[in-house]
Amino acid sequence: MIELQHLSKRFGGRKVEPVQALDDLSLSVPAGSLYGLLGPNGAGKTTALRILCTLLAPDAGQVQVGGVDALAEPRTVRRLLGYVAQEVAIDKILSGRELLHLQADLHHMGAADRLARTAELIELLAMEDWIDRRCGSYSGGMRRRLDLAAGLLHRPRVLVLDEPTVGLDIESRATIWQVLQQLRDQGTTVLLSSHYLEEVDALADRLAIIDGGRVIAEGTPAALKGALGGDRVTLRVREFSDEQEASQVRDLLAACHGVRQVVVNRSQGYSLNLVVEDSGVVETLRHQLAEAQLPVFALAQSRPSLDDVYLQATGRTLSDAELSVAGRRDLKEERKQSMR
Amino acid sequence: MTSASPSLAPVPSLGGEPSALAEITQETLALTRRLFVQLARRPSTLVAGVLQPLIWLVLFGALFANAPEGLLPGGISYGRFLGAGVIVFTAFSAALNAGLPVMFDREFGFLNRLLVAPLRSRSSIVFASVLYITSLSLVQSLAIMATAALLGYGWPGGVGLLLVLVTLLLLVFAVTALSLGLAFALPGHIELIAVIFVANLPLLFASTALAPISFMPPWLGWLAALNPLTFAIEPIRAAYAGSFHLTDVVLVAPYGSLNAATCLAILAGLAAGLFLLIRPMLDRKLT
Missing domain, CATH: 3.30.70.100 (Alpha-Beta Plaits)
Structure with missing residues (x-):
């Protein structure tokens, strides 16, 4: 369903030291699967997802979603995709319902469909109690649920989530996990990135471990762990x-x-x-x-755990990689790159 | 928790798309509605936006209230002269600021929501801002005109109102396009505010908003005669002066005399040019 082929992307250059965010990354996500991208912060997960979602053009490589070339026909791909970004972007002044209605209009949904679909998602994500309050008053978990609803509104065939459960309370996390599994069971292809090993281990049918902008291991969690022996x-x-x-x-x-x-x-x-x-x-x-x-x-x-898979492939544990990367990241520069 | 809706449910068919016009209208109206909801819930913007030009009108008008009779072309009073300038400058300022909300959307990541959505045309973002700013400017202009009338500065009449509407629409379109272009091109809101700050008052002083070209030294007269604000101010001023025809000469510039129709045509050309210029920025898939 999703084919990323030989993606490369480099950031910076003039004032800042260039960073090779993606280095010949290739990935194939089967239709109807829940697929995990696992890797430390700074491994290139977000860059790969942004390229997939047509927010960023790669320096080299191909992107296909459902057989459609995302670089040649971005608008077609945007209709197939739902994207839930890492930094939850909502308008504080609008209520959750107003945001969903705006989203529906941006996807050119009809009025009846918009109402029905909004009601459906409000129920699915248990948002009744607060959906008509202004978004500015929402907790992190509420924002994430609303953002997920916005991503699902137009019934995308592919749902892409960037670190969907970072910093969430247990209840919101459980809700999101459950919804993702339901979606997968009903045929949606779900691609999520995470640096939580146990999340990917528990949720994903298949996963790719990304490090330094490349895929260093790929398969089902059981197969990857089993292969280590x-x-x-x-x-x-x-x-x-x-x-x-x-x-x-x-x-x-x-x-x-x-x-x-x-x-x-x-x-x-x-x-x-x-x-x-x-x-x-x-x-x-x-x-x-x-x-x-x-x-x-x-x-x-x-x-063996997925951390051992990572250790075997890179010589360091995931948490060590996080620490070493944390020192090298230029968050200001990354923020700039995420702005369009 | 009930069942999730099946993802296999119909995805919008890829062939036989609905009409582009219908889709662009839907997008534009939705984005415009968002701007108005924001305004309604933060009315301080509107209150300040209406009060500020009135303060301009009252204070500036008072400042030159004792100017000798017959000083200005046509022998009109300064207050009557000033009204058109304040109307245009107010609309211009609002349009110049149109990029700020878009810049904040960029900075907060909300713009990504628009960019991953299958918008038929990203120009919808421009159209929404133009609709919003034009409506806002009309409210402001009506307040200015009403106040001017109360102060005894006259009233432009029915045709004049139509002219004000058309002129402001053209000016707002041009300046909004420019501001949105800057919002996409500049790195952040600090830089955008700096540009707005630098552009705002000089463009006011180098126009005929506060004084006619005949008062200016030649170099400033040239600047004023090339300033887009002047092309908006003069037709409105002519409407204020009394009976009005599009073919009346409204601007005597160093390079020749222009009638109202030419001024409006120049504004229309500017709006179209700036819109075409920023379109690639909106559609650019990437940096």
Whole structure:
């Protein structure tokens, strides 16, 4: 349903250091699926979605929605798409209902359809109690629900959501998750970006992990996790270790039977991330450490998660990536880019 | 929570589109309605917008109330002379500010909502602003004309009112287009406000709003005779002066004499030119 092919986009250049937001990104979203774009902030998710929604032109690459070339026929694609942006844009002076009516007119809906559809969405997203109040008085969750309703008003075949649940209360989040699943069950293609692992894991039929403007892994959550195999073990010999000790422990444990891989995680106080064959290996590890007279501050074992998929592909965890990217981002510049 | 509406429900058919005119009208009216709802809920804009030109009229009129009789062309009083200038300047200021709401929509991300919608023409955004500002200017102008009449500065009459309407529509269209173009081209509202600030008063002083060309040194006379405000002011002033025909000479400029029809044609040309100039900015898919 959605085909992004070899998208590249670079920002800045004259005054600011250029940023390669997208670097040959390709993605294919099957019709009727709920598809997740997972990646740290600054990975290029928003840029990819803005290009898909015809708000931004790529430097290179192709965009197709339902077989329509979005770069050649943007207006046709706009009718197929509903877009729920990350920064919720509403007019504080209008009431929620007035905003929905405005949206309906922008999509050239007839008067009867507009009324019926507005009523339907108000009920679906449980907005009756406050829809006639001015938007300026809404909480974050209300705004997000209203924005979702605006995106759904014209019955889009494809719904695109950029970080739909960031900073939301639990109730609003549950409502939105439920609506997205219903939509998918009824045949809408839903594409959402998120940097919440558990959200994508729980919701998405398929996902792509994006890092540095490229897709670094793609598939169903189960397949991606399953492909990694083995169990994950996180080990800290003490709360804050150092590089030398971490290397020593790594060399010691890497030689153990059943240990597939040992990675030193510098950003987490030189903890060690291990991939092991089965649960019995943990006992072996304890034994080895005791024999080498090394303490154990923490030792935890788990099934592979999407974070491990990310770690495997990039060598760092998603939360570390967030931190490192946060320092490098120029939010003012990004805001400028998002303005048209 | 009931069932979501099926997404497989009819999507607007891609072939056989409804008429472009109907769609543009629907978009434009919806966007205009939004501007009026904002005005109705923030009436301070309207109150200030009506009061300000009245203060201009009363204070400026008083300032030159004792000017010698017969100083101005046609021997009219300064107050009568001033009315047309205040009407045009008020409409001009409002239109020059038309870009500000669009700039704020850009900054708050609301404009993206318009840009991802399948608008038949993004010119609807311009049309909505023109409709809104023209209506607002008419209300302001009526207040100015009524006040001027009360002060004994005269009344333009039925044909005059029609002329005021047409002239303001042309001027507002041109200046609104310019302002919206700036709102799309400039980086933020600070820059837009700076441009408005710099453009506003000089264009007033370099026009015939406050004094006739015959009072000005030659260089300023030339500027005033090329200033679009002058082409709007002079026909309205002529209507105030009494019986009025489109072929009457209303502006004696250094380069020749212009009749009212020519002034209006110049304004129309300017409006069309600026509109065509900013259209690519509206339609530009991207930076």
